[in-house]
Amino acid sequence: MLTAWRSPRAILWTVAVVVALGFLIALEVAARHYGVAGPITNQGREVIFAPKSGPLLYASMALMMVVLTWRERFIALGVAVGIDVVFFLVRWIVGADMMFGNGALWVLLGYGVIALTRRSGQERVLLLKGVGLGLLLVAGRKTGDSWLLITWKTRPTVLDQYVATADHALGNPSWVVGRMVEATGSAGTHVLEWVYIQLAVAAVAVALYQLRHVATERRFPGHHLVRTFLVIGLLGPGIYMLFPVVGPVFAYGPGASGTGGVQWAVADLWPHTAPSIAVPHQMTYDDLTPRNCMPSLHTAWATTIFIHSRRGPRFLRYAGAFWLLATLGATLGFGYHYGADIIAGVVFAVTIDAALRAHDRGWDRAGIQLVTYGATVFVALLVSYRFIPLEMARHPWVFGPLLVLATASVVHTYTRTTKLWDPKAVPAAKPLEAQPELV
Template sequence: MSIDDVAVMRPGGPVDRSRMFVASGALGVAILLVVVQVVASTQGFQGPLESLFHDYVLTPKSASVPWAGLALAMVGLTNRHRVVALSAAAGIDVVVAAARYLSGGPLTVGNGATWVLTAVGVYAAVRWTGDQRRGALQGVGLGALLILATKFGDAWLQVTIMAGPMVLDEYAQLADHALGSPSWHLGQFVDALGPVGYGILHWVYIELPVAAIAVAVYQLRNGWPSHYLVRTFLLIGLVGPVFYVLFPVVGPIFAFGTEGQGFQVSDYWPNLVPTPDFAPEPMSFDSVTPRNCMPSLHTAWALALFIHSRQGAWWLRLGGTFWLVCTLTATLGFGYHYGVDLVAGAVLCLTIESALRDPERGWGWFRVRLVGGGALVLAGLLLSYRYLAVPMGRFPEVSGPLVLGALAAISLGFYATFFARPDTALARWGSGAKAAVTDVLAAPTR
């Protein structure tokens, strides 16, 4: 027996620590879901556990998310088990959907995927052993975490409303003047596309999780790599919504357009680009519109999808580019976000991706400077949007290039560190700092 075997078997060894970490994480998720459900029940909106109950026995809130979770679970199964699981889920969905529709309910799916995902997890835990059991439970856990994350996110949107009765859209719009008010111009562009163009953009916008699953399944087709898209997606969904409470914003179509329910400043989005108002104030808003603009998580997720598609087949790279372009166009063109939201979302994505990518390289100065720099840039952007909106609006020829330059600097550092061609000056700059630090640490003391 080797020393490594003893370390694994010894109490407190790597396997024990891994199990403790998983158990602690599962307990933390369970407690968080219960807490949010209690808040939801007392405040009168649907909580995550109630929504999950609907996925099992009533009408699922989403038809695609349960199937996306089941698709992730398939990664840990053999082909024979995949065929059985997917066939069972499809059959259950057809029967349940037909019964629901015939009884006067909506025609949708998702129950079968939820049932089968749960059944696979239970069966693997009870009947399988070794690598088969470990792989199956890892896939089921990942799929379940995706579903639970969406449930938590839906409930968190209600929390943003309770936490932010006053919104900061006048500040965001004034800061956005530094970028040329792109939402207004893209809104006019989307209007000119007509119903077909709008329909395509809307489908791309709402089905971003489906595209993400396609990329993730491609990455996981041969096993579990050290890093894959779902990890970034989940961490963006965990970290990003915190900023909704710190910087509550509802978006142009609500604050300056027709969807404001009487709380809007005026109805001039997107046809009339507003004249800058150099006396912005927090404005009260309704109790139904989520404050989920700053930063743009759709931008962060679409950029993560684009980044992870770069190392795939040509059709995956093409799909990643298409989804990114369409998502950015829809995000602005539908009036859901300001341009400054998109910049913040892109910086958030690059910062989180820098922390997760290439974990085998460890944590050196190459990674610290990216993550630390990204966090500082994101904090600087949000503080500037709030407290320097007036000078940003007065001097767009200065503030605009500074905002875009900050994003460009983070993007260049990220590309140089993780994507530059080896043995080029850019690649050496991206990782040279790490090597220099390593050499210093390895040098003998005098």
Template sequence: MLIHDAPGSQPPPAERAGVARLQERRVRPSTIWCGITGVVLVLVAGELVAAHINALGPLTSLFRDYVGRPKSASTSWAGFLLALVGVTTRVRVIALATAIGIDLIFVVIRAIEGRLFTVGNGPTIVLTALAVLAAWRWTGERRRTALRAIAFGALLILATKVGEIWLDVTAWARPMVLDPYAQLADHALGNPAWFVGHALEVAGPVPLSVVRWVYFELPVAAIVVAVWQLRGVTTGPWPRHHLVRTFLALGLIGPLWYVIFPVVGPILAFGPQGHGMELADVWPNIIPPLPFSLEPMPFDGITPRNCMPSLHTAWALSLFIHSRRGPRWLRYGGAFWLVCTLIATLGLGAHYGVDLIAGAALCLTVESALRDPDRGWGQYRIRVVALGIITFAATLLSTRYLAQQMAEHPLLSGVALLGMLTALSITFYLTWFAPTRPSSSPAPKAESVDMEQPGHP
């Protein structure tokens, strides 16, 4: 993989042959049907679990996207815009105009009936119509490309629906949370949630509004990067790796840890939004003193335990990584989104510093496992993935079992935590981005074509 190729340059003949072979690869129909069956089973299981714990199920939420009030307008539009990369410009214009028109109709109906304003019905309806049209009317490469893009867009929406019920499950399954451990371990990092939260409070409403918007609208930036990477799929090959793959993998793996390490965040466990369940209302002005004893604390049955690891950090970091080979405006945008997201995760009281370290380690590990799939699992990939797993596991285990010692020896503990993450980051860079990065496997040159070059989105 080269990172200094001239923008728009064409690969040599051997690499073009590799591209042709990559185009010939097709997903087996049995794999597709197994995937569809798996998605349906997960949605049905989520609906049954939701009925058991009196929460909004994924199928009910999806039904509201069609004819009711969508829970998330940005998610529906993000999935729809992602799906449009797989169709021609003419179809994009028609589909986009139709989705906007349907949304306007719903807006008018809600205004007449005095209901709250929202959008999101249009893109869901048109996305479904596009799927039916591509499956039944189109043929050949046009059909395959369209259905693949539509599948990615639909998965983004459906994954969000399943994720919502999973958050409810974490609150139902884990009545006790580990915030005292995370807060105590954060002494090793200088209690960044308290420091950034206070600084953001002093900065005033404008910086607060900016980072809050960036924090909650992460899908918007992700779609911009993904669309740039996939912009040429209707006329050329699909990239072997892109942001959507990393986003979906992080969304699948990350939430599993919420029930293993349940944490609600400083603004809830130590701040004004604890609704009587907080240990003390001191965030972000007073850092709690070191306690004499340490144990899990009870919390309510409705607040998601979704702090450890910080998936906002993981997703923003993956967005930053995938924007590095884009044009200048995309690189600057990726850096801006990462910085604002890190500020928001701490400054809004949503996460502790150790959550961010775990989230960054998870991102670099998953990204390394998925990146350059044609290069195989050589020693260089194994090295960075193993280091990522060690960093992630060490962060969680030390927070859970060594929090008291970390608070009593903050300098040594802080250097160890940040040192592990720094070593992982350097190894990641040297493995995937350094100009002299060695190949991970002895695959033929024709098979090692980099689909993330400027000439190959």
């Protein structure tokens, strides 16, 4: 047993757990410094108080259940629903906020205790991995909330004028799509809003298909959607800190979260009047609006859902395509992102997924080249938005196609390389023909 814990894989998992715990503690301390609760406190509150997102907690429990037998799954679901019914009745009686999800969190935590006290060997490891996968999705949401707090507290100035100027090269797509969404009325708005909010649930649906054989094979596949989803959420906010942007509905409209509303904006223009081309400047913004635009992580996540749904049945492939298109419509149509954010989000997602695939199969020349190329294009996009936005706006017939071609080249390289990595894409070798015997 001691030898097993000294194996390189066990040491790697131990280091990962310690780093993750240290990261959560650091975010908790940072949030407390600004006078609010951090991810650990917020998650702890949801054991008793109304959760922020019940569907997310049940989706997290569903991820954990991929390691259980069907009998155990029905028991776990029944216990979770039973606990939620009790909580729901108590909240209704005392007049508290109504939300479900506590039961799912209790089941997750309960199976963690079962893994440590009632399982041993590989069965314990497998169950802990399932519990960890579910809790990581939950913790990722809380971590993201704390990251957003840090962005608006530490980045008082934003770079929206630079991105909006560069966006002229793409034809100001947020303004165009914003008017289209406005014309669809409330029905179209509600659909896009639901898709935008429930993105993590869609990711879990694809992940459940990818992990459907875990219970029978007693192991996780080397690469799946949840890994990419979580890494994007971990690294993306770091880019927010380097390139703080609030979005067109805030910088060019009435969407400011802080006091004063539109007074923080350049002008009340979005979505009916595109901003004029002028020399951009950094601008001070309120202390409540997240600087969470560059890159668009919603686009990055939706892109990975689309990529990983390609191996699924027809319904899942159609759903993945719909979720990507609807997410693009929401991010642009609600004024949350510029077109430049969307392009950066696609390159960001493809590069991270390529890196995780390359790590899983062992780094080779093709993997190193793909990840290096994707990272180079991503950095080039950010640098161009920051330092040559005026030139991009004045020469849209040059820079517009360049931006699209650069993004398409990364996607094409990713597609071509991953097909070479896929053993199913390599034709089987023909059997050697029998040689005539020499007489």
